[in-house]
Amino acid sequence: MTTRDEVARAVSKLERKAAMKWSARRAVIFLIFFVAISFAYSGYKTFGRAIDDSQTKWPVIGRALPRTDDLTMPPMSDIIAEFGKPPQRNSDKPLVAFIVQAASFTFREAGFGFLLGVILGMGIAIVMLRSPWIERGVSPYLVASQTVPLVAIAPIVVIWGSNSMGWLPFEWTRWMSVSIIATFLTFFPVAMNGIRGLLSADPAAMELMRSYASTRRQTLIRLQLPASVPYVFAAFKIAATGAIVGAVVGEISGGVPGGLGRLILDFASRYTTGPPRLYATVAGAAVLGIVAFALVTIAEFVTLSKRKEGSLAP
Amino acid sequence: MTATVQPAVQISGVSKIFNLGKPNEVRAVEGINLAISEGSFVSLIGPSGCGKSTLLRLVAALTPASDGEIFVNGKPAEQARLDRDYGMAFQTSGLFGWRTVIQNVELPLHLMGWSKAERRERAAEMLELVKLGDFADYYPRELSGGMQQRVSIARALSFRPSLLLMDEPFGALDEMTREHMQTEVLDIWNKTGKTIVFVTHSIPEAVFLSQRVIVMSARPGRLAADITVDIGDRTFETREAPRFFDTITQVREALRNKEPSA
Numbered sequence: 001m002t003t004r005d006e007v008a009r010a011v012s013k014l015e016r017k018a019a020m021k022w023s024a025r026r027a028v029i030f031l032i033f034f035v036a037i038s039f040a041y042s043g044y045k046t047f048g049r050a051i052d053d054s055q056t057k058w059p060v061i062g063r064a065l066p067r068t069d070d071l072t073m074p075p076m077s078d079i080i081a082e083f084g085k086p087p088q089r090n091s092d093k094p095l096v097a098f099i100v101q102a103a104s105f106t107f108r109e110a111g112f113g114f115l116l117g118v119i120l121g122m123g124i125a126i127v128m129l130r131s132p133w134i135e136r137g138v139s140p141y142l143v144a145s146q147t148v149p150l151v152a153i154a155p156i157v158v159i160w161g162s163n164s165m166g167w168l169p170f171e172w173t174r175w176m177s178v179s180i181i182a183t184f185l186t187f188f189p190v191a192m193n194g195i196r197g198l199l200s201a202d203p204a205a206m207e208l209m210r211s212y213a214s215t216r217r218q219t220l221i222r223l224q225l226p227a228s229v230p231y232v233f234a235a236f237k238i239a240a241t242g243a244i245v246g247a248v249v250g251e252i253s254g255g256v257p258g259g260l261g262r263l264i265l266d267f268a269s270r271y272t273t274g275p276p277r278l279y280a281t282v283a284g285a286a287v288l289g290i291v292a293f294a295l296v297t298i299a300e301f302v303t304l305s306k307r308k309e310g311s312l313a314p
Numbered sequence: 315m316t317a318t319v320q321p322a323v324q325i326s327g328v329s330k331i332f333n334l335g336k337p338n339e340v341r342a343v344e345g346i347n348l349a350i351s352e353g354s355f356v357s358l359i360g361p362s363g364c365g366k367s368t369l370l371r372l373v374a375a376l377t378p379a380s381d382g383e384i385f386v387n388g389k390p391a392e393q394a395r396l397d398r399d400y401g402m403a404f405q406t407s408g409l410f411g412w413r414t415v416i417q418n419v420e421l422p423l424h425l426m427g428w429s430k431a432e433r434r435e436r437a438a439e440m441l442e443l444v445k446l447g448d449f450a451d452y453y454p455r456e457l458s459g460g461m462q463q464r465v466s467i468a469r470a471l472s473f474r475p476s477l478l479l480m481d482e483p484f485g486a487l488d489e490m491t492r493e494h495m496q497t498e499v500l501d502i503w504n505k506t507g508k509t510i511v512f513v514t515h516s517i518p519e520a521v522f523l524s525q526r527v528i529v530m531s532a533r534p535g536r537l538a539a540d541i542t543v544d545i546g547d548r549t550f551e552t553r554e555a556p557r558f559f560d561t562i563t564q565v566r567e568a569l570r571n572k573e574p575s576a
Contacts, residue, residue: 202406202408204404204406204408205408205410207376207404208402208404208408209425210376210395211374211376211395211400211401211402212398212421212422212425212426213395213396213397213398213425214425218425222421222424222425223410226410226412229412
């Protein structure tokens with residue numbers, strides 16, 4: 001027994017080492033690409049300015065491609081430096097603090113939206129699994145729901161939220177409406193992959209459950225839901241980034257303050273006084289999306305690493 | 315047990331027709347009469363498509379019979395399924411990849427509402443029976459095909475059903491592992507005294523394992539012969555004994571006679 005434990009410990013140590021090596025390699029690749037993209041950005045600017053300055057006739061720049069002046073494309077160094085500068089005259093608080101604060105606000109909205117979307121999506125998938133009749137009836141509406149522009153429904157949801165949620169045991173605040181908007185983008189991929197995942201259970205395993213006189217609920221919990229996990233995680237990755245997009249768009253079109261959406265709107269309206277601020281904030285929103293995606297990927301790795309289907313690649 | 319002579323499995327006039335009345339209608343089995351006595355080891359053998367697996371699935375009440383009656387332990391097959399009178403092992407081990415070996419063995423007990431402690435104890439006992447006590451916390455993918463099959467047998471036996479239904483359980487294993495597994499199954503049969511119905515397409519396997527070999531013919535599946543195997547205790551030498559080969563020949567001839575030969 002001791003040798004077996006030793007082997008197990010050695011294996012898990014190796015696995016941990018492999019995981020760390022994998023993470024380190026990914027970080028290095030990320031940095032390489034970051035540097036490459038920065039160079040491409042700066043290179044295009046320098047190149048564009050050179051031909052601009054020499055008055056050669058290159059109608060592409062400034063028409064099909066962005067102008068290369070500092071207003072359109074602030075220098076990379078300015079954007080990075082902007083994170084440390086205070087965006088308001090009356091305060092020393094640097095921009096990065098504003099972004100982190102807004103990002104955590106948006107993250108909360110997106111997080112609740114994501115959870116709600118997962119519950120709703122899985123609920124829809126289970127109902128559709130139970131009744132092909134409902135599946136056929138509901139599917140077109142689910143698809144239709146995704147073609148409605150988010151910008152159009154966001155104000156409606158915010159108005160509904162503040163007018164008709166009085167019956168709830170807690171006070172309805174406006175960020176909750178934004179969560180609902182985020183849910184709109186998350187439940188759909190979860191429902192679609194969820195039903196596929198539930199149906200992916202091995203027919204032999206289904207028969208085995210029948211031989212145990214398993215109830216429908218037991219088969220769902222012990223076989224179909226676990227079988228759906230790899231499929232559902234694929235949906236969670238789409239849903240995680242979708243929730244962030246939904247939250248930002250929801251804040252902007254619903255006019256909800258406190259998050260990245262409002263920050264982006266503010267800096268966009270005062271763009272001429274400081275272009276790098278907007279760039280920096282947009283970069284912050286992108287990082288938030290990456291964080292959400294990474295969290296799901298880590299959860300997936302932890303859940304699936306023991307299974308055959310488990311893989312490190314996102 | 316009382317002394318009433320009630321067969322473990324009683325099949326009377328059973329037929330199964332798939333896609334009845336449609337152009338692709340298939341008569342899988344027809345007019346089957348068979349009684350399997352308690353504690354016996356019976357093999358069903360026949361060419362592909364002879365309906366041997368279908369017959370097993372009819373006994374398991376995984377598919378309803380089109381005609382006739384099946385009783386398991388004196389009850390209609392469907393009732394026996396609901397009462398969990400049988401355990402089943404398939405060709406694919408059908409282990410759940412997200413459960414450890416011991417959790418897989420616990421699955422039926424879990425469904426039956428056993429407490430965690432009882433489940434653990436019984437599952438550990440079953441893993442000892444199939445000689446996998448050291449592999450309780452492994453995941454199925456870490457085990458060889460033969461070991462996975464042993465886990466699936468342990469799982470089928472975990473709730474101590476009186477009847478074990480096996481559908482080509484060693485079909486995907488190599489010859490060496492297969493012979494080893496046959497010895498293991500006989501060992502389990504001797505220790506537990508279960509009734510075992512074993513579907514196979516290997517003649518030596520059927521002869522080596524069973525007391526009775528039921529030979530089936532194809533399209534529609536009918537019983538072609540019922541051969542009693544009398545080759546004494548199974549040992550390593552059995553596989554090389556003349557009596558073993560005589561019985562194999564007997565089964566082979568029964569199979570050939572009933573095949574629609576060219």
